[in-house]
Amino acid sequence: AQSVTQPDIHITVSEGASLELRCNYSYGATPYLFWYVQSPGQGLQLLLKYFSGDTLVQGIKGFEAEFKRSQSSFNLRKPSVHWSDAAEYFCAVGARSGGYQKVTFGTGTKLQVIP
């Protein structure tokens, strides 16, 4: 069964600074990887996804993520953080199991942005 680890529960960065959120997954075959963002009291918004091909994936709002098979990682990055990026970020892995896909989420990383 697949699993996802987000080792950082909370991260604080200054506005304008760079950001990297860590995500490690466990799955035996090629995974389908996702990053979602959730603002307080809101639903999930898909930032980006990796299915195959180029291991550097571009998403919305200036985010990108790099799939590194050797490290089982899919870290999310942004070169310059804006105050509006403060939210909770979830990494997820999807995998085919028994004829359909199952999505497993990490526990999330809360991002605080300070002036």
Next chain:
Amino acid sequence: NAGVMQNPRHLVRRRGQEARLRCSPMKGHSHVYWYRQLPEEGLKFMVYLQKENIIDESGMPKERFSAEFPKEGPSILRIQQVVRGDSAAYFCASSSPMGGREYNEQFFGPGTRLTVL
């Protein structure tokens, strides 16, 4: 093309009452998934349904919880005799049939936030 719809968005129940959460999948989608997000946690899979069939309910609590996806109408997640520990956000996702593809993306609704007093 409307996305996944969930209603109500917020639901307040007293202990012992029943909660009914509804999910209308995206047009053309016949697969529905329910997830629960407890406070300060990530989303956890509960159940996967196709029209009139429960395919995988391995994440559903054994008692008080049930789900259905009838031939007509939305999918319903039903919680009987709610307790305070049921307070959470419940998200629905939908996808199209696999159709031989390796993976089909799930699209998430805005969630229903259940508060049990």
